Amino acid sequence: MNSEDRVIFTEEMKKEYTILIPQMAPFHFELLSSTLNSFGYKSEVLANNGKDIAYLGNKYVHNDTCVPAIYVIGQFLDALNSGKYDVHKVALIITQTGGGCRASNYIHLLRSALKKAGYGYIPVISLNASNIESNPGFKLDFKLLKKLVQSITIGDLLMSLYNQTLPYEVKKGETDRVTDWWMQYLSDEYKNNVKISSSQLKSYLKDIVNDFNQIEITNEIKPKIGIVGEIYVKYSPLGNNNLEAFLINEGCEVRTLGIVDFLLYTFESVAYDIKQYGGKYLTRIIFKLLVKYVEHPRKYVNKLLAPTRFAHVLEFKNLKRLAQPYLGYGVHVGEGWLLTAEIIELIKSGVNNVITTQPFGCLPNHIVAKGMFKTIKEAYPSANLGSIDYDTSASKINQENRIKLIVMNAKSKLNKELKKNTK
Numbered sequence: 001m002n003s004e005d006r007v008i009f010t011e012e013m014k015k016e017y018t019i020l021i022p023q024m025a026p027f028h029f030e031l032l033s034s035t036l037n038s039f040g041y042k043s044e045v046l047a048n049n050g051k052d053i054a055y056l057g058n059k060y061v062h063n064d065t066c067v068p069a070i071y072v073i074g075q076f077l078d079a080l081n082s083g084k085y086d087v088h089k090v091a092l093i094i095t096q097t098g099g100g101c102r103a104s105n106y107i108h109l110l111r112s113a114l115k116k117a118g119y120g121y122i123p124v125i126s127l128n129a130s131n132i133e134s135n136p137g138f139k140l141d142f143k144l145l146k147k148l149v150q151s152i153t154i155g156d157l158l159m160s161l162y163n164q165t166l167p168y169e170v171k172k173g174e175t176d177r178v179t180d181w182w183m184q185y186l187s188d189e190y191k192n193n194v195k196i197s198s199s200q201l202k203s204y205l206k207d208i209v210n211d212f213n214q215i216e217i218t219n220e221i222k223p224k225i226g227i228v229g230e231i232y233v234k235y236s237p238l239g240n241n242n243l244e245a246f247l248i249n250e251g252c253e254v255r256t257l258g259i260v261d262f263l264l265y266t267f268e269s270v271a272y273d274i275k276q277y278g279g280k281y282l283t284r285i286i287f288k289l290l291v292k293y294v295e296h297p298r299k300y301v302n303k304l305l306a307p308t309r310f311a312h313v314l315e316f317k318n319l320k321r322l323a324q325p326y327l328g329y330g331v332h333v334g335e336g337w338l339l340t341a342e343i344i345e346l347i348k349s350g351v352n353n354v355i356t357t358q359p360f361g362c363l364p365n366h367i368v369a370k371g372m373f374k375t376i377k378e379a380y381p382s383a384n385l386g387s388i389d390y391d392t393s394a395s396k397i398n399q400e401n402r403i404k405l406i407v408m409n410a411k412s413k414l415n416k417e418l419k420k421n422t423k
């Protein structure tokens, strides 16, 4: 099906149809759905799980395609088959980055899979900021974009504080309780307000930090494990077999850096390309300003975090600098230079153990993750790096055994350090 044949999401559909969103990042996507709903859409983040997702993904998508496409398309098909939805009153939404990677083509794979599975009449909405595809019933204007970005900023903070608190909570379940309260509160708040003003955003961020800071914690010292990688398998519990939960069960603290950095990297890459290869000067300036605008609330977050035990967020210009000795900024297919920079950011912040999540079929991230291990280890000899492959047919046991090895190394290094310090 070429784009001219696609099913259009009309203005009438906006009122009646439920937009299904694949689950990628639990802390963020619920807020993104609440954001869409506050703009008059009816949307829902998929919560279906299970073996049928990989089965359907592999059945309707060529199996040499990147793993995120197989999971996302499989999750949509599984939801449509479930009987939970009126399949004549749903639309699907998927991002289209417009970059050099296959992620821009997932939408075409999805439409083709829908057609083969007998759902060719379901409209698919492209979520993109570059006007690649449009629909009369869905408009990503500045107001919506602004609230989506604010929600991602909040999602990043919730995820980070959750990960830094859960392993140490004295009263079991307290971190989940605070997190669930905030998710529900924000969803209710969003219903009543289309806009989040700057002062309102600041107030949310301040209260979130205060609430997590008040959770009573033990004085245990646990090994810290960073997670970086291709964006879907980095955050998606479905794509990475619940990696964060597994590491927490193994007695570790998890550090997963936020999605805002990925947005900044994407905007910065557009501006970089225009400078290097030509394009409209005004567009370049707009993307440069977007970087500043999107990053701005994090400065406030850092002020809030400064007097607490929580890790601060690295300024984007400093994050960029970390990649400079190793990779050019033109390396921005997939996660590109950002992935290497994030590994170094973690190491420099004291998180020496880093897992890179690597989906099957993802050449670009193989180069900037595992491909950089030797170089990074030469510069940072204490780094304990490991790459975990994610494939729909990969054995979970094999993945967990590899992860346990990384955890074992992390624990043994930590014990040595602790012994040294008590000498």
Ligand code: SF4
Pocket (backbone or CB within 6 Å): 066, 067, 068, 101, 102, 103, 104, 230, 333, 334, 335, 359, 361, 362, 363, 364, 365
């Ligand atoms: S980053 Fe990797 S997984 Fe994502 S579209 Fe590109 S090749 Fe596929």
